[in-house]
Amino acid sequence: MIAQQLSWFQPALRSQAKGKRSLGFWDEDAITFAVAAGSRALRTPVDHVVFASTTAPFLDRSNAGLMAEALGLEANISTQDVSGSLRAGTSAMMQLLTSSNPVLLAAADRRTAKPGSSQEMSYGDAGVAFQMGQENCVADYLGGISRQHDMVDHYRAQGQDSDYTLEQRWFRDEGVLKVVPDTITEACTQLDLPISSVDHLITPFPSSFNKKICKQLSVSDSVLAPNLYDVVGDCGVAHSLLMLAHVLDGAEPDSLILAVGFGQGCDVLAFRVNQLIQTHRAKNTVGHSIASQQPLVDYLKLPAFSRMIELDAGLRAEADKRTAMAAYFRRRRSINSMIGSKCEACGTPHFPSARVCVNCGSIDRMSDYHFAEKTCHVKTFTEDFLAASPAPPMIYGNIEFEGGGNAFLEFTDSSPGELNIGDTLYSHFRVKTFDPLRGFRRYFWKPSPVPLQ
Amino acid sequence: MSKGISDKVVIIGMGCTHFGERWDSGYDDLLLEAYTEALFDAGIDRSAIDAAWIGVFYDEQSQGKSALPASMTLRLPNIPITRVENLCATGTESLRGAAYAVASGAVDVALALGVEKLKDVGYSGLPERTYGAFEDLYLPNSTAPGGFAQLARAYAAKHGVSLEDLKQSMAHVSWKSHQNGSLNPKAHLRSKPTVEQILSAPMVADPLGVFDCCGVSDGAACAIVTTPEIARSLGVVDKGDPLVAIKSLQLAASNGVEMSHNSWDGAHTITTRIAAKRAYEEAGIDKPLSELDLIEVHDCFSVTELVLMEDLFLSQEGNAWQDVRAGRFDKDGELPCQIDGGLKCFGHPIGASGLRMIYEIYLQLLGRAGNRQLETPSLGLTQNLGGIPNRNIAAISILGLQ
Numbered sequence: 001m002i003a004q005q006l007s008w009f010q011p012a013l014r015s016q017a018k019g020k021r022s023l024g025f026w027d028e029d030a031i032t033f034a035v036a037a038g039s040r041a042l043r044t045p046v047d048h049v050v051f052a053s054t055t056a057p058f059l060d061r062s063n064a065g066l067m068a069e070a071l072g073l074e075a076n077i078s079t080q081d082v083s084g085s086l087r088a089g090t091s092a093m094m095q096l097l098t099s100s101n102p103v104l105l106a107a108a109d110r111r112t113a114k115p116g117s118s119q120e121m122s123y124g125d126a127g128v129a130f131q132m133g134q135e136n137c138v139a140d141y142l143g144g145i146s147r148q149h150d151m152v153d154h155y156r157a158q159g160q161d162s163d164y165t166l167e168q169r170w171f172r173d174e175g176v177l178k179v180v181p182d183t184i185t186e187a188c189t190q191l192d193l194p195i196s197s198v199d200h201l202i203t204p205f206p207s208s209f210n211k212k213i214c215k216q217l218s219v220s221d222s223v224l225a226p227n228l229y230d231v232v233g234d235c236g237v238a239h240s241l242l243m244l245a246h247v248l249d250g251a252e253p254d255s256l257i258l259a260v261g262f263g264q265g266c267d268v269l270a271f272r273v274n275q276l277i278q279t280h281r282a283k284n285t286v287g288h289s290i291a292s293q294q295p296l297v298d299y300l301k302l303p304a305f306s307r308m309i310e311l312d313a314g315l316r317a318e319a320d321k322r323t324a325m326a327a328y329f330r331r332r333r334s335i336n337s338m339i340g341s342k343c344e345a346c347g348t349p350h351f352p353s354a355r356v357c358v359n360c361g362s363i364d365r366m367s368d369y370h371f372a373e374k375t376c377h378v379k380t381f382t383e384d385f386l387a388a389s390p391a392p393p394m395i396y397g398n399i400e401f402e403g404g405g406n407a408f409l410e411f412t413d414s415s416p417g418e419l420n421i422g423d424t425l426y427s428h429f430r431v432k433t434f435d436p437l438r439g440f441r442r443y444f445w446k447p448s449p450v451p452l453q
Numbered sequence: 454m455s456k457g458i459s460d461k462v463v464i465i466g467m468g469c470t471h472f473g474e475r476w477d478s479g480y481d482d483l484l485l486e487a488y489t490e491a492l493f494d495a496g497i498d499r500s501a502i503d504a505a506w507i508g509v510f511y512d513e514q515s516q517g518k519s520a521l522p523a524s525m526t527l528r529l530p531n532i533p534i535t536r537v538e539n540l541c542a543t544g545t546e547s548l549r550g551a552a553y554a555v556a557s558g559a560v561d562v563a564l565a566l567g568v569e570k571l572k573d574v575g576y577s578g579l580p581e582r583t584y585g586a587f588e589d590l591y592l593p594n595s596t597a598p599g600g601f602a603q604l605a606r607a608y609a610a611k612h613g614v615s616l617e618d619l620k621q622s623m624a625h626v627s628w629k630s631h632q633n634g635s636l637n638p639k640a641h642l643r644s645k646p647t648v649e650q651i652l653s654a655p656m657v658a659d660p661l662g663v664f665d666c667c668g669v670s671d672g673a674a675c676a677i678v679t680t681p682e683i684a685r686s687l688g689v690v691d692k693g694d695p696l697v698a699i700k701s702l703q704l705a706a707s708n709g710v711e712m713s714h715n716s717w718d719g720a721h722t723i724t725t726r727i728a729a730k731r732a733y734e735e736a737g738i739d740k741p742l743s744e745l746d747l748i749e750v751h752d753c754f755s756v757t758e759l760v761l762m763e764d765l766f767l768s769q770e771g772n773a774w775q776d777v778r779a780g781r782f783d784k785d786g787e788l789p790c791q792i793d794g795g796l797k798c799f800g801h802p803i804g805a806s807g808l809r810m811i812y813e814i815y816l817q818l819l820g821r822a823g824n825r826q827l828e829t830p831s832l833g834l835t836q837n838l839g840g841i842p843n844r845n846i847a848a849i850s851i852l853g854l855q
Contacts, residue, residue: 061783118521147854316581316596324586335590350713353590358713380607381779383659384599386578393659395594397603398712398719407712408843421610433594444591 019230033127090261109236124233459772466495540839544807569802600841607719634794
């Protein structure tokens with residue numbers, strides 16, 4: 001569809017016009033992907049949260065900190081942002097795997113590419129998260145190595161919103177094929193793992209690259225894990241780890257996994273799947289996420305949702321959205337974590353948190369109440385074509401949470417004509433508004449028909 | 454309950470501008486137009502006015518904050534003047550301030566002004582506004598039609614009415630008001646769309662189409678109030694002629710139940726029911742449907758008017774969609790509603806609307822409504838709804854001959 005829409009401009013795109021790519025909705029970014037993946041990965045409390053991305057919404061504001069708050073994690077944990085190359089995710093994982101404490105790693109990218117570029121077709125948007133630690137692990141880390149090579153096959157400098165990409169054959173022949181097989185071989189030697197014993201080889205490249213890697217290693221290309229390029233595109237920093245999650249969704253106990261991360265260097269990590277995989281598989285598989293994607297009908301939504309073109313949203317969109325930071329900071333548990341309050345006198349839950357009970361009038365007899373994980377139902381709603389929205393109509397309405405509590409909220413992920421009164425919705429952490437004047441973006445929770453698990 | 458202000462305050466003069474896209478007029482021109490009409494109507498000297506209230510909502514758009522611009526425009530003689538704002542109930546709030554001042558005995562004659570200059574800023578629909586520093590962080594950036602459209606689906610679901618049936622009834626609401634408004638020289642929109650045109654209009658906020666929504670207009674309205682005794686001593690009416698008295702002025706504001714508690718069904722306005730009960734009690738009305746002769750309600754959207762018929766106890770709960778379509782509130786029906794064309798035809802210059810409604814009741818009670826005059830009405834009601842159904846202010850006035 002993309003190639004067809006752009007055939008007048010770039011007929012050569014037809015040669016790569018096969019398969020699909022993933023695209024975030026207008027209100028998704030690397031942080032919201034990380035929160036969505038993180039909430040599914042998190043099973044027990046962690047004391048460290050790492051966010052890996054090359055498209056972090058903030059260069060100077062802890063993206064990991066916001067992610068941790070959205071996940072409802074308290075302030076007594078440490079957080080870290082990692083970036084700088086497409087292997088930031090695998091490098092972070094390698095370091096975190098040596099830690100004895102429970103940690104959460106999310107890798108996410110919302111990759112922007114110029115309209116009409118080859119990357120616009122090949123890139124994808126995704127987030128993936130892993131909880132790591134010493135207990136209840138489904139795979140044991142055997143070790144790994146990391147090597148740097150400053151090869152500028154592509155780059156994105158400060159202030160640029162898309163990559164500058166060099167010739168792919170040069171990248172393949174002088175970069176991938178000269179570095180990856182050697183690093184894999186070196187890792188296998190160091191870890192005393194014969195390359196022939198590898199069951200799943202994760203290489204985040206196009207299939208033609210991956211086959212050549214196997215050939216150089218003298219292993220059958222049946223060892224290659226699905227690269228998912230045809231179903232989600234190349235998801236940047238998330239890609240190797242997305243493939244790893246996909247392998248773990250189906251891996252058998254005792255199988256050996258080698259995961260490669262690449263970006264101005266190469267990481268190789270070795271895992272042995274253990275028996276717990278049979279009882280502790282992810283509930284939300286990569287396959288399930290792929291299957292739940294909605295088809296894109298209008299090409300223009302691709303550059304518009306990626307904010308590479310600006311559609312005229314009219315006078316209403318001009319309204320100033322300056323954020324009152326002090327108010328946001330004071331009430332951020334309601335905004336970031338969707339924590340409301342519950343009246344200890346009568347049990348009525350409130351969102352946002354309130355000090356005076358709406359039901360019994362008690363003052364300051366409230367305790368925390370977490371709404372983010374509560375299922376809600378549509379009380380009433382509208383599809384508003386007048387309201388300024390990057391994806392009109394803006395759908396919003398009154399919802400009722402199971403267990404009590406009501407709210408008037410903007411919905412997401414619904415198309416006109418889909419919703420009905422009484423429908424079950426689930427809260428997702430999303431971008432609420434962009435402030436183009438100041439480069440800020442607000443986040444909040446939106447009910448969506450997409451289940452959390 | 455206190456005895457209220459019933460019959461303690463009378464309206465001795467009113468003015469109302471032509472409502473519309475008044476490109477040639479600023480808020481000051483509009484104010485002056487309504488004010489001079491009211492002064493002439495009352496037949497008093499402006500030096501007799503002791504205090505004034507000015508209702509304006511969008512201070513960012515036209516006259517700025519405070520009441521000073523009105524005082525300076527009208528060259529009021531350094532009397533106390535207060536700006537009031539309570540969303541779409543602003544016009545009625547202005548009158549409430551003036552009437553309470555007179556009823557308390559603090560002043561003899563008071564002026565209530567309301568104005569809104571919407572068309573200087575170029576919006577279709579009402580301009581963007583904020584809910585406040587914190588509320589903007591979580592509330593949807595909704596529009597007025599989107600807020601009121603919420604009523605429609607909840608009403609249909611609660612009462613087992615199909616959306617198609619509800620749309621038909623809503624179309625009748627709009628059709629009726631346009632029929633009425635076509636006769637009114639001060640109305641903004643005087644065309645007479647057919648029910649078919651109304652039903653096939655483009656969607657604004659589902660299920661509200663363009664003709665389910667009121668217009669966007671500029672306008673101002675004004676009332677001069679005093680006590681019955683002072684009115685007669687000023688000689689503003691001939692001996693024995695009736696005065697238009699305020700029988701009731703009531704307000705009810707949301708306390709958050711609608712937005713926060715499961716008890717609200719989304720299909721009615723809690724505040725209107727509370728304000729209506731208080732107003733009927735203050736005015737001594739037992740059977741509003743038979744005792745009232747005409748009503749002007751907040752038909753910002755067709756579905757609002759429909760639901761309000763139940764909230765004002767003029768239709769049984771769940772029956773308004775049928776009563777409306779049967780013509781109960783048509784010009785020749787049991788209780789004419791929006792005989793002047795309503796917000797539907799006047800548009801909604803927010804600060805002015807409440808006083809514009811009262812202006813029509815005033816004219817009708819005095820037999821001065823021209824070719825839309827009803828036969829000898831003696832009791833009328835106005836209702837404003839400020840905000841949206843899940844957080845709002847309901848304001849009700851009842852006016853009668855004394």
